[in-house]
Amino acid sequence: MSPPIHFAVVAAVNRGKSSIVSTLAENDSIRISPSPGTTREARSYPVVVDDETLFVLTDTPGFERARELLAWIERERGPEGSPGSVLERFVREHRDDSGFRAECELLAPILGGAAVLYVVDGAVPFRDHMRAEMEILRWAAPLRVALINRRGEHLEGWKGELRAHFQMVREFDAQRVGFGERIGLLRGLREVNEGHWREGLQRIVEALELDWKRRRRRSARIIADLVAKSIVHGLRVPIPSGDDPEDHQARLTKRFHDDLRKLEEKARVEIEALYKHARLEHAEAADRPVWEEDLFDPARWEPLGLAPRQLLALGATLGAVTGGAVDVAVGGASFMLGAVLGAAMGAGGALWRSGQPIASVEGLRGLVRGDRLLRIGPHPNPNFPFVLLDANLLHWTAIRERAHAERSTLVLERAGEKEGPSSALGAGERKALSKCFAGVRKRAPRVDPSARDLLAEKVEGLMGRLE
Numbered sequence: 001m002s003p004p005i006h007f008a009v010v011a012a013v014n015r016g017k018s019s020i021v022s023t024l025a026e027n028d029s030i031r032i033s034p035s036p037g038t039t040r041e042a043r044s045y046p047v048v049v050d051d052e053t054l055f056v057l058t059d060t061p062g063f064e065r066a067r068e069l070l071a072w073i074e075r076e077r078g079p080e081g082s083p084g085s086v087l088e089r090f091v092r093e094h095r096d097d098s099g100f101r102a103e104c105e106l107l108a109p110i111l112g113g114a115a116v117l118y119v120v121d122g123a124v125p126f127r128d129h130m131r132a133e134m135e136i137l138r139w140a141a142p143l144r145v146a147l148i149n150r151r152g153e154h155l156e157g158w159k160g161e162l163r164a165h166f167q168m169v170r171e172f173d174a175q176r177v178g179f180g181e182r183i184g185l186l187r188g189l190r191e192v193n194e195g196h197w198r199e200g201l202q203r204i205v206e207a208l209e210l211d212w213k214r215r216r217r218r219s220a221r222i223i224a225d226l227v228a229k230s231i232v233h234g235l236r237v238p239i240p241s242g243d244d245p246e247d248h249q250a251r252l253t254k255r256f257h258d259d260l261r262k263l264e265e266k267a268r269v270e271i272e273a274l275y276k277h278a279r280l281e282h283a284e285a286a287d288r289p290v291w292e293e294d295l296f297d298p299a300r301w302e303p304l305g306l307a308p309r310q311l312l313a314l315g316a317t318l319g320a321v322t323g324g325a326v327d328v329a330v331g332g333a334s335f336m337l338g339a340v341l342g343a344a345m346g347a348g349g350a351l352w353r354s355g356q357p358i359a360s361v362e363g364l365r366g367l368v369r370g371d372r373l374l375r376i377g378p379h380p381n382p383n384f385p386f387v388l389l390d391a392n393l394l395h396w397t398a399i400r401e402r403a404h405a406e407r408s409t410l411v412l413e414r415a416g417e418k419e420g421p422s423s424a425l426g427a428g429e430r431k432a433l434s435k436c437f438a439g440v441r442k443r444a445p446r447v448d449p450s451a452r453d454l455l456a457e458k459v460e461g462l463m464g465r466l467e
């Protein structure tokens with residue numbers, strides 16, 4: 001088997017090389033910084049799918065003395081010498097010369113046969129002295145592609161110059177691009193050469209697309225599992241006969257909510273790991289996007305889930321959802337937790353208030369006489385599964401689209417009255433989802449596995465449309 005395709009990402013210092021490697025290799029541990037000279041040594045990052053290295057990216061330190069290097073080459077190359085042998089000699093002779101440390105580092109992968117991804121910054125104008133780097137590369141690397149890393153007013157000036165030195169010129173904003181642009185770049189690269197190169201890139205594109213679909217399927221399962229577990233979740237806690245159940249209310253309510261938060265947190269971490277975001281910073285409190293807000297923050301219920309009229313239109317299916325979820329209060333001692341949550345939930349709450357409380361007390365059979373069992377959950381709000389689904393679909397969208405070179409805190413703008421995907425569904429689809437939720441709860445507190453699988457399929461379908 002031929003060795004994997006190898007790209008060396010080269011440029012002057014501080015042009016965004018590491019950003020490009022980070023995004024293409026989906027590696028958020030690579031150091032990116034506004035201070036020049038951050039990358040001191042060449043380092044390779046394999047892109048692996050199913051234990052197979054599809055291609056390798058090498059991050060390099062930036063050119064520091066390109067004009068001096070070019071002058072050396074012009075002086076030394078002679079009529080016969082191949083670029084490889086001339087540059088090997090350069091590296092041999094300058095290995096211990098700290099003045100050419102960066103050049104020696106960045107030439108190594110090119111000498112190893114790597115294709116060059118040359119990065120320029122579209123926000124600064126082209127200047128003549130920048131041509132030396134391009135001339136070195138045109139002479140030294142048979143396969144060369146130029147990437148303009150940010151939008152800027154100088155794009156056109158750059159393009160003209162770059163086209164004279166590179167086989168392909170593309171805009172590629174490493175901090176903004178999603179999967180589509182990454183694949184687009186690799187597809188474009190197929191055109192740069194024939195044979196092994198072209199076939200290799202075709203295989204890379206296919207393998208990455210397949211992997212992307214698998215991640216989507218896996219994410220759908222994670223979210224379906226989260227929703228299913230959350231909507232059947234309930235607690236039963238015995239309390240001594242003399243105790244006033246009201247004294248246990250706050251503690252039990254908190255435990256119930258904490259359990260649901262933990263389920264959601266676990267699902268989020270799994271999805272972030274699936275998309276290789278290992279060190280994401282999440283916005284705190286006020287800056288948080290809607291789906292980042294806490295599961296029980298009232299603000300979260302407002303823009304997600306279904307609108308009041310959509311909930312009402314679900315009619316009969318809603319009955320099934322709440323019917324299975326509500327405990328019957330015994331002895332009149334109920335916590336009215338539903339009403340408390342309901343107040344925080346707007347329209348869903350209004351529906352709930354007309355229903356029954358979800359925390360209740362009942363006699364505990366077979367244990368100490370007189371003891372009682374407090375029960376809380378499953379969550380009775382018909383909007384709850386829709387809100388949870390929406391919040392996590394939005395999280396998934398943001399994670400999936402996020403470039404690994406983007407290091408700012410994760411924040412999503414709040415827009416519109418309803419921004420969750422479920423309120424945009426057709427009436428039939430909402431009803432089908434609602435039925436699916438009811439199916440999941442059929443055997444609460446256990447999740448019905450076939451209903452959960454059906455839910456995963458539906459979530460995957462929703463994701464397909466969001467993509």
Ligand SMILES: Nc1nc2c(ncn2[C@@H]2O[C@H](COP(=O)(O)OP(=O)(O)OP(=O)(O)O)[C@@H](O)[C@H]2O)c(=O)[nH]1
Pocket residue numbers: 011012013014015016017018019020031032033034035036037038039040060061062149150172173174175176
């Ligand atoms: N908006 C935007 N900023 C970028 C982009 N690429 C890099 N930057 C910024 O430019 C600075 C340098 O980015 P790096 O990726 O560290 O650049 P480098 O070429 O690896 O730098 P050295 O290792 O120091 O040579 C950082 O502040 C980045 O945030 C880009 O595509 N868009």
Ligand SMILES: [Mg+2]
Pocket residue numbers: 017018019031038039059060
């Ligand atoms: Mg760097």
